[in-house]
Amino acid sequence: MQIVVAGQGYVGLPLAVRAAEVSHRVVGYDVDLDRVKRLIAGDSYVEDVASARLRAVLDSGAYSATADAAALAGFDIAVITVPTPLRDGVPDLTYIETCARTLGEHLRPGATVVLESTTYPGTTEELLLPILEKASGLKGGLDFLVGFSPERIAPGNVRWSFEGTPKLVSGIDARSLNVIKGFYDGIFQTTVPVSGPKVAEMAKLIENVFRLVNISLVNEMAMLAKPLGVSVWEAIDAAATKPFGFMRFTPGPGVGGHCLPVDPLFLSWKVQQELGLPFRFVELADEVNRHMPDYVVRRLAEALDKRGVPLNGSRVLLLGLTYKINATDLRESPSARVAELLIDLGAEVRGAEPNIPEGDDTKLNVPLVDASAEEIAAADAVVLLMDHARFDLAMIEKNAPYVLDCRNRLSGPNVETL
Ligand code: SAJ
DSSP states (O other): EHHHHHHHHTTHHHHHHHHTTTEEEEEOSSSOHHHHHHHHTOOSTTTTTTHHHHHHHHHSSEEESHHHHSGTTOOOOEEEOOOOEEEEOOOOOOOOHHHHHHHTTOOTOOEEEEOOOOOOHHIIIIIIIIHHHHHHSSOOOBBBEEOOOOOOTTOOOOOOOTTTSSSEEOSSSHHHHHHHHHHHHTTOEEEEEEHHHHHHHHHHHHHHHHHHHHHHOOOOOOOEHHHTTTTTTHHHHHHHOSSSSSOOOOOOSSSOSSTTHHHHHHHHHHHHHHHHOOOOOHHHHHHHHHHHHHHHHHHHHHHHHHHHHOSSTOOOEEEOOSEEEEETOOTTTTHHHHHHHHHTTTOEEEEEEESTTTTOOOOOOOOOOOOOHHHHHSSEEEOOOOOHHHHHHOHHHHOOOOOTTSSSOOOOEEEEEO
């Protein structure tokens, strides 16, 4: 079939390439010209899509990338995988709206549109469908089909492959569900039909609220266990020996990424808007997680004070600036907030991040240095924010005058854990 995947980011590109590999003709549409140029050159910027795979589907002609909306004409199925950011705590669906209008102009009778972008329950039927109908003059359900299927991309997850991760599928009616399920059945090993888009939209948010709340729980436990003289890390490891009814989460310097700090707030915003009620778990979890950088800085200040080194004027080396272990993505990373707080208190802050290409420190608020023995020894304090596999933990333990270990990976007289 003729497929369009609108938005070629960490969600859209894996889907587009996989659809091309299973013999669809796929147009990868993105409004970012730089991205399109890289795609046409076979240069993948998505860690889970190797450039060799991209080049193979380009060479076979199964996949093409474009920023030209005219190339969307004639699609059988269009999948929307555009960002849904928050702007000052409010969901920004303008990317979905713009994309829907563009697709609507090329919508033919019998075609299907699927939304994958994470959003609040009701978006597919209350926002997307009317825009498609207005732009096309066609009637949803009658002339064209619509549904929602949330993404479950776990960047760098080696245990669950893209096609091996079960995929929720939904449609505004039985015909829509049938076509959408059929499309994803050709790509994923397991599809899970649900009764409608709202269920699928809500399920995705439950998945991420679950993680956000549980991570904030262990973060608050970490802040309480320290003054109680208990190792929260050892206690979590002990709790994790329970073979049922428990899932292990670990404390950290905060919650980053494009999912967890953002998606759950779509739900709390919708609940507030529709019901005039707070979604207290999400608000509290978000508050606790956003406090973690302040807690890291407080612990560091106390440790330096004990060593007679005022934070003001001290040299601090942050290890691991991306949002999660071994990730290359900086979005919403707590390291930026940690650095900002330290700089405001007069510290001279440097960062070491082996997963960011040399010279790519334009998005950082600290100068990028190597995690060398010299850099580590020259710091008054080192903070291990992300225990990337590329770090030489033994060398860090040996050379750092003091380390605040936010991941419980180090040990020694010069090491304290979060
Ligand atoms: N984090 C902790 N403690 C934990 C787990 C995570 O502090 O126990 C932090 C991470 O360092 C990171 C943030 O939370 O800053 C988010 O971590 P994450 O493991 O949830 O990673 P994400 O944001 O890449 O989440 C994605 C999600 N996938 C989708 O939304 C489609 C999530 O549902 C997946 O479970 C997760 O990947 C995964 O398992 O890799």
